Amino acid sequence: MxxxxxxxxxxxxxxxxxxxxxxxxxxxxxxxxxxxxxxxxxxxxxxxxxxxxxxxxxxxxxxxxxxxxxxxxxxxxxxxxxxxxxxxxxxxxxxxxxxxxxxxxxxxxxxxxxxxxxxxxxxxxxxxxxxxxxxxxxxxxxxxxxxxxxxxxxxxxxxxxxxxxxxxxxxQPRDLFLYCYYGGMICIGQKRFRKALELLHNVVTAPMNIINAIAVEAYKKYILVSLIHYGQFSTSLPKYASSAAQRNLKNFCQPYIELATTYSSGKIAELETYVQTNREKFDNDKNLGLVKQVVSSMYKHNIQRLTQTYLTLSLQDIASTVQLGSPKEAEMHVLQMIQDGEIFATINQKDGMVRFLEDPEQYKTCEMIEHIDSSIRRIMTLSRKLNAMDELMSYDPLYLTKVGRERQRFDFDDFDTVPQKFPI
Incomplete structure (x- = not known):
């Protein structure tokens, strides 16, 4: 001692x-x-x-x-x-x-x-x-x-x-995968779906030699959140995603890919039937709550599509078109969407007519100008950071060695669309 x-x-x-x-x-x-x-x-x-x-x-x-x-x-x-x-x-x-x-x-x-x-x-x-x-x-x-x-x-x-x-x-790479995956789930909990998609996208497209479980679970949620937020999902991953993700991710997420395909039909009955048939799979993945939000979102996106075609529409017509049970249900959906800023409309309670309006934002208020200015400054900061990282990487011996090894994989045709730096 x-x-x-x-x-x-x-x-x-x-x-x-x-x-x-x-x-x-x-x-x-x-x-x-x-x-x-x-x-x-x-x-x-x-x-x-x-x-x-x-x-x-x-x-x-x-x-x-x-x-x-x-x-x-x-x-x-x-x-x-x-x-x-x-x-x-x-x-x-x-x-x-x-x-x-x-x-x-x-x-x-x-x-x-x-x-x-x-x-x-x-x-x-x-x-x-x-x-x-x-x-x-x-x-x-x-x-x-x-x-x-x-x-x-x-x-x-x-x-x-x-x-x-x-x-x-x-x-550590694993820290990034978990940070973005958990972060995406937190944003989903706050219904900040755009930020959730950004974080989940980072997991799915991050460099990986083999598929890991975090990326698979992130891809499942990425599909669901894409349907909730955008009303659609593309199975094509960007070119900068790893070849492992390009080849294998879809194979681990077939029920979710099929869900997206069913969703694209716009038929709520078919979607509900598919969800009920595969309920146990979604429940085991702890994604059933999100899947239910996907089903609810179909009503919203179908109503949004109506705003692109009609100036006025009755609540009864909306209910019939988007397959809601009654005009009252249609009214509740429209009111919620107006409150959330997802559509611009007024409801005439007397005759049950909905009038769709243009976006009232004129982008000229002090608050909007400050928001735009803040976004521009952030983009400029990110641009400077990326340029500095690019310059640092261009001198990295490990990177140069790897590029040298992989150069033979490319044909001259791959560079045909790249403009010449200087006129000849």
Missing amino acids: GSMENLVTQIQGLSGSVEDIAHLHNILKLADEALHSESSMLSAVLDQVDPARHSLGYLYILEAFTSGPVSKEQALTLVPILARFINFCDAQQIRLAPDKFVSVCKRFKDHVLLIESPLRGVSPMRTAVRKLQTTFEHLTTLHPEFLLLCLLSKSYKIGLSVLEDDIFDID
């Missing part, structure tokens, strides 16, 4: 300057094995160091202390200890041992799930993400853990706080 007392003294004395902390880090690396061998005795040691001032030393001790399996009762004790450390630790110190910090945070996530209280993990895990990040463009391995806790606790709005960041720096 004397060696442990000596280590505590060194942690307390070497947590001030950058030079001292660097020296302490070397000491802690050497002591790591001993800490793990005496992990059951470290509870008293933790009480002697401060998570805010002695963050690096506290992290090493805490990681060793929590390294073994725990019961539900032990987890109840550990959760507040881990949360306190995450909330008060110094970001600069814990970034010296990021793997240790990630291990501690992942155990924290496991413990809040063990005690069936994911909500208790949401705020500390968001703090952990921000402390581990070097910039807001950095995707850490804790991002997916945070989004998972948000999903399980239905804290969708809190999850959106990290999904607004433009990510350019990624530690």
Whole structure:
């Protein structure tokens, strides 16, 4: 125990300057094995160091202390200890041992799930993400853990706080897959379908040598959300999607491809029959709720199509055309769509007539100009970032070697449509 007392003294004395902390880090690396061998005795040691001032030393001790399996009762004790450390630790110190910090945070996530209280993990895990990040463009391995806790606790709005960041720096490919998949699910929970499609699209088209389970599940939801939001789905993936995705994704998602085909007929009865026949498959995938939204969306998209043909239409005609049960049902759908800004119309209650209108937005208000200006500035920032990344990549030896190997795969005909850079 004397060696442990000596280590505590060194942690307390070497947590001030950058030079001292660097020296302490070397000491802690050497002591790591001993800490793990005496992990059951470290509870008293933790009480002697401060998570805010002695963050690096506290992290090493805490990681060793929590390294073994725990019961539900032990987890109840550990959760507040881990949360306190995450909330008060110094970001600069814990970034010296990021793997240790990630291990501690992942155990924290496991413990809040063990005690069936994911909500208790949401705020500390968001703090952990921000402390581990070097910039807001950095995707850490804790991002997916945070989004998972948000999903399980239905804290969708809190999850959106990290999904607004433009990510350019990624530690591990799996982190990106999970971040976009969980992020897509959070956006679905908030009915932000356009953003959900963007995130799920990133999973489906991300580079992959073989198909992974995350991409398959993302593709299923991508199909469903496309039908809900756009009323259609194209099975053709963009050219920049991996060849593995191009070849194999559809084979794993046949019921969803067939659902999209049935949806395209515009016949609600056929769609409902297909859903009922394949209900168990969708339920097993935990997508039945989304599938039901797909069925409901057919009414909406059929009504939207009517606005392209008619200026006025009775509620009875709308009900008959889109296969709703009564004019009252048609009225409820139209009112909801007006409220959501999906159509522009007025209803004459006296004669039951719906008058379809043009979009009233003139794009000349101060708010709209500010919105457009903000979008332009964001696009310019992204453009500069992409140009910088492109230039950096053009000098990367690994990239140049790969391009050199693959150049022989292309024929001259592939470049016929590329304009000449300079006139000849």
